[in-house]
Amino acid sequence: MGNLLRYHYRLLICTPTLLVVPAAFLLNAVIAGISNDWKLPYSGLKSVAFLLYLPTNPSFDLVRWLLILTPYLLITGLYLHDEFTGRFVNVSIQSKRSTLWLDSFLIVMTLFITVGTILGFCINMMAGFLINDGGEAVWMEGSMFEKVNAVNLLVREFILMNGSAMIAVLTNILLTLLFRNMGVATLLTVTSIIVSFAVARLATPLIPWLPINMGLTAFNEIQPFSLFHGTTVSVAMIVILIALIRLVFRYRLESLFIEGLKQEG
């Protein structure tokens, strides 16, 4: 297991992939800065939390939300594609157990998302301190910014955003195994994120039960739920997705060995 963890780690957590995720967070900070005329309503750590506080503008911030999640989907999706179209057979023969390949991949993928999100938060922290203005007006009276201290707000955003990214990536992996086609799986995952976002806007009581949206802290203003509730729902969803992935992986294993993934185009 240790050697397979190192194998996935070397290939998945490398400089190019670790640059893409923070770059998306930086772009998100720039968009948030531009859309607020480079005047953030809060200063210090709250300005950082504000940059990650989505959505202020529902339709526009869906784009920002997808901007943050898409790099995780593309990097892990392309990695899976490369493994299943070539290396998977060799690695299975070397490791003598294919399920170990999956388990170690899921562990390294979790690490990748966590490290990516930490780097993304660091980038946003720098951007927040650079842009931070302290604003003249209180942005939203009675919002979480008024009630919760900055550190708690950032911890909440980190945990729930990490959970959302995990759920999105696990959904993508499950669909890739089901359809044996990375392109179709990514398209369906992005669609499910958009649908979940739309459902949250149209049926607000459902917000606390849509784990793929949990990272959208601003939804918490519309329909309050605790960090404990958000974390529990996210973890439950992650456990269910992992169980389904393991099941489908076993079912699909032989077709992956015979044909690999379907090629795009």
Place this chain on the structure above:
Amino acid sequence: MPMIIEINHVTKTVKGNDLLKDIDLRITKPGVYGVIGRNGSGKSVLFKTIAGLLRPTTGEVKVFGEKVGNGRFPKHFGALFDLPGFVPRYTAFNNLKLLASIRGIISTEDIRQVISKVGLDPDDRRPVKKYSYGMRQRLGIAQAIMENPSLLILDEPMNGLDETGVEEIRGMILEFKKQGMTVLIASHNSEDIKLLCDQVYRMDQGKLTLHQTETVS
């Protein structure tokens, strides 16, 4: 001494298609064994079943006396299937080092030697994505033999190789035979089979029959 390969009444059915039909095979002595047959005749499926990648629908496959399939892989074996996948941005040496690190039983010097053995340069700094098809095929063979297996499975190893490459790989296979290795080889090329194999089987629509026998010494 256990048989090298023992296949008893193996069938493999996928989505209603019989890919392997009642296959029986016993290989008791080291040597080079060939399987000929058209595309889609079942050669690759047979090899992947022997390699433990596919589970027989009925029957059983034993390699060195141990049952394989259903998550169990043979011991002491190496394999080359199709065009092997490598990390395109890595050099040949780094690709093999990465794969070898999974089991961790060979040294970097062994990796350098095996790369030289297949006619590639272990110090070549070019990434594998710049390699020709034939060079990648050689690297695939290097990957298959790097841990010095007793059983080597080669599925169309001459694919994409030029005349010199084919000659070199043939020489290598004969060298493996001298070393006492058992080599299973699938090839379209009847000349490969004629020159290399001690025993030749024909695969046709999932059925395996003995085609030609030389003396296996």
